[in-house]
Amino acid sequence: MPSGAARTATGVTVSIARDPSLVRTVRLVAAAVARRTTGDEDFVEEVRLAVGEACALLVGPDAASAGSAGPVEVSMQVEDRLRVTVRAGGSVAVHDAPTSDIDGIEPWALLRGLMDDFEIERGADGISLSMSWALT
Amino acid sequence: MPSGAARTATGVTVSIARDPSLVRTVRLVAAAVARRTTGDEDFVEEVRLAVGEACALLVGPDAASAGSAGPVEVSMQVEDRLRVTVRAGGSVAVHDAPTSDIDGIEPWALLRGLMDDFEIERGADGISLSMSWALT
Amino acid sequence: MDLSLETRNEDGHTIIEVGGEIDVYTAPKLRDKITELVGNGDYHLVIDMEKVDFLDSTGLGVLVGGLKKVRAHDGSMRLICNQERLLKIFRITGLAKVFAIHSSQADALAER
Amino acid sequence: MDLSLETRNEDGHTIIEVGGEIDVYTAPKLRDKITELVGNGDYHLVIDMEKVDFLDSTGLGVLVGGLKKVRAHDGSMRLICNQERLLKIFRITGLAKVFAIHSSQADALAER
Numbered sequence: 032m033p034s035g036a037a038r039t040a041t042g043v044t045v046s047i048a049r050d051p052s053l054v055r056t057v058r059l060v061a062a063a064v065a066r067r068t069t070g071d072e073d074f075v076e077e078v079r080l081a082v083g084e085a086c087a088l089l090v091g092p093d094a095a096s097a098g099s100a101g102p103v104e105v106s107m108q109v110e111d112r113l114r115v116t117v118r119a120g121g122s123v124a125v126h127d128a129p130t131s132d133i134d135g136i137e138p139w140a141l142l143r144g145l146m147d148d149f150e151i152e153r154g155a156d157g158i159s160l161s162m163s164w165a166l167t
Numbered sequence: 168m169p170s171g172a173a174r175t176a177t178g179v180t181v182s183i184a185r186d187p188s189l190v191r192t193v194r195l196v197a198a199a200v201a202r203r204t205t206g207d208e209d210f211v212e213e214v215r216l217a218v219g220e221a222c223a224l225l226v227g228p229d230a231a232s233a234g235s236a237g238p239v240e241v242s243m244q245v246e247d248r249l250r251v252t253v254r255a256g257g258s259v260a261v262h263d264a265p266t267s268d269i270d271g272i273e274p275w276a277l278l279r280g281l282m283d284d285f286e287i288e289r290g291a292d293g294i295s296l297s298m299s300w301a302l303t
Numbered sequence: 304m305d306l307s308l309e310t311r312n313e314d315g316h317t318i319i320e321v322g323g324e325i326d327v328y329t330a331p332k333l334r335d336k337i338t339e340l341v342g343n344g345d346y347h348l349v350i351d352m353e354k355v356d357f358l359d360s361t362g363l364g365v366l367v368g369g370l371k372k373v374r375a376h377d378g379s380m381r382l383i384c385n386q387e388r389l390l391k392i393f394r395i396t397g398l399a400k401v402f403a404i405h406s407s408q409a410d411a412l413a414e415r
Numbered sequence: 416m417d418l419s420l421e422t423r424n425e426d427g428h429t430i431i432e433v434g435g436e437i438d439v440y441t442a443p444k445l446r447d448k449i450t451e452l453v454g455n456g457d458y459h460l461v462i463d464m465e466k467v468d469f470l471d472s473t474g475l476g477v478l479v480g481g482l483k484k485v486r487a488h489d490g491s492m493r494l495i496c497n498q499e500r501l502l503k504i505f506r507i508t509g510l511a512k513v514f515a516i517h518s519s520q521a522d523a524l525a526e527r
C-alpha cells in the first residue's frame with residue numbers, strides 16, 4: 032500500500048505532474064465531484080473554475096519544469112461542505128506569488144474574487160490552498 | 168508536502184475512498200488520459216472499461232466498508248506505453264478473489280479477456296493490478 | 304449519468320429498458336428491480352440494453368443472477384443489445400452463449 | 416477540447432475566433448498568435464470568445480498582454496463575449512473596465 036493512504040479514506044484525491052496540460056483533467060474531476068452533490072450546473076461551473084484556477088496557479092505555465100518538481104495534489108471531500116485542498120510542494124517556487132503582477136493582471140485576483148474565503152498555508156515544505164462550498 | 172509525492176512526478180494518480188459510487192470518477196479520468204494519447208475512441212473505450220473493471224474488482228460492491236478500508240489508488244503514466252496500476256491495500260480483503268464465482272460468472276473473466284497480460288501482485292500490504300497498452 | 308430503469312408489460316413479457324451505466328455502484332439497483340419483478344410473478348423478462356453506456360462484471364453478475372432466478376420459475380430472460388462494445392463484453396466472458404441476445408424488442412418478443 | 420484559433424480580416428480589423436479552453440496549457444498558443452499578428456502589422460484585433468468554454472487567469476493575462484502590445488502601436492483590441500460565466504470573470508477581476516466587450520462581431524466592428 033502506498034504511503035499517505037489514510038489521507039483519502041473518504042473522497043477523491045488527484046495528483047498530477049506539474050504539467051499544464053494535466054490541469055484540465057483536474058477540472059474534469061472537480062466538476063464530476065461537484066455534480067454528484069447537485070443538479071445546479073452553475074455551482075458545478077463555479078467549482079470547476081475555482082479548482083482549475085487554484086491548480087493553474089500552483090502548476091504554473093512553465094511546462095519545462097514538468098516532472099522535475101513533484102506533483103500538485105488536489106483532494107476533494109464531500110462532508111458538511113464540499114472541501115477542496117490543492118497542495119504543491121517542495122523545491123519549486125510558486126511561479127506567481129500572491130503579490131506578483133504579470134501582464135498587468137494580478138494572478139490571484141480571480142481566485143480571490145471567486146471565493147469568499149480561501150486559505151493559503153505556506154510552509155518550508157510547500158504551499159496549500161483550501162476552499163470550501165456550502166452544499167444546498 | 169504529502170508523503171508519497173515523488174510517486175507521481177509524471178502522470179496522473181487518482182485515489183478514491185472504497186466507495187462504489189466513486190468508480191465512475193476513475194473511469195472519467197482514465198478516459199481523459201487515454202484520449203490525450205489518441206483520437207481513437209475505441210481505444211479510449213477499452214481503457215475506460217479495463218480500468219473501471221479493475222477498480223470495481225478492488226473496490227467491491229460493498230459500500231458499507233466505504234471510508235473504513237483505505238483508498239483504492241489508480242495511477243496512470245503515459246510513457247512508451249500507457250501504464251496503469253490499481254492498488255488497494257491493507258486490512259480489507261479483496262471481495263472477489265480471482266477464483267471466486269458470484270452469480271455464476273467468474274468476476275475476473277472480463278478483465279482477463281480484455282487484457283492480454285495484466286499482472287496481479289499480492290502482498291501482506293494489499294493487492295496491485297498492472298496493465299499497459301501500446302501507444303499508436 | 305446514473306442508471307435508469309423503465310418497466311412495461313407487453314405480450315406476456317416484462318420489458319426493462321435500462322439506460323446509463325451498469326457498474327459496481329448501480330448494478331444492485333438492477334438486481335433489486337429483477338428480484339422485485341420475479342417476486343411479483345413476472346418470470347419472462349426482456350432486458351433492453353440499447354441505452355446502456357457501460358457494463359462491468361458486476362452488471363454481468365446481476366444479469367446471470369437474474370437468469371437463474373427466472374429459470375427457477377421456468378421463466379426466461381432475453382437481452383436486447385446491438386452495441387458492439389457491449390456485445391464484445393458478452394463474447395469475452397463466454398456469456399454470449401448463455402444469453403439469448405436479440406437486436407430489437409420485436410425480435411425478442413417474436414421468439415417463442 | 417483543446418484551443419482552436421481561426422483568423423480572418425474584415426473591415427480593417429483582424430478577427431480571431433477562439434474556441435475551446437483558454438487555460439494555463441493553451442494560453443501560450445493564443446499569446447503566440449497575437450504576437451505573430453502584431454509582428455505582421457495587424458494592430459486592430461477583435462477576439463471573438465463566443466466559442467470559449469473556459470477561461471482562467473493565465474488566459475486573462477494573455478489578453479491583457481495583447482492589449483498592451485496593440486496599444487504600443489496605437490492599435491486596439493476588442494472582445495466579443497455574451498456568455499455570463501465569462502463576463503463574470505472579467506467583472507470579478509476588474510477587467511470588464513479595461514476591455515471593450517461587445518456582444519457581436521457586427522457590434523465590435525461598428526465602433527470607430
Ligand SMILES: Nc1ncnc2c1ncn2[C@@H]1O[C@H](COP(=O)(O)OP(=O)(O)O)[C@@H](O)[C@H]1O
Pocket residue numbers: 270334338341364365368369371372375376
Ligand atoms: N425462487 C427463487 N427466487 C429467487 N432466487 C432464487 C429462487 N430459487 C433459487 N434462487 C437463487 O437464489 C440466488 C440468490 O438470490 P438473490 O440474493 O436475490 O440474488 P443475487 O445473488 O443476485 O443477489 C439466486 O442467484 C438464484 O440462483
Ligand SMILES: Nc1ncnc2c1ncn2[C@@H]1O[C@H](COP(=O)(O)OP(=O)(O)O)[C@@H](O)[C@H]1O
Pocket residue numbers: 134446450453476477480481483484487488
Ligand atoms: N511593440 C511591442 N510589441 C510587443 N510588445 C511590446 C511592444 N512594446 C511594448 N511591449 C511590451 O512587451 C511585453 C512583453 O512581450 P511578450 O513577452 O511578447 O508578451 P507576454 O508578456 O504576454 O509574454 C508586453 O507585455 C508589452 O507590454
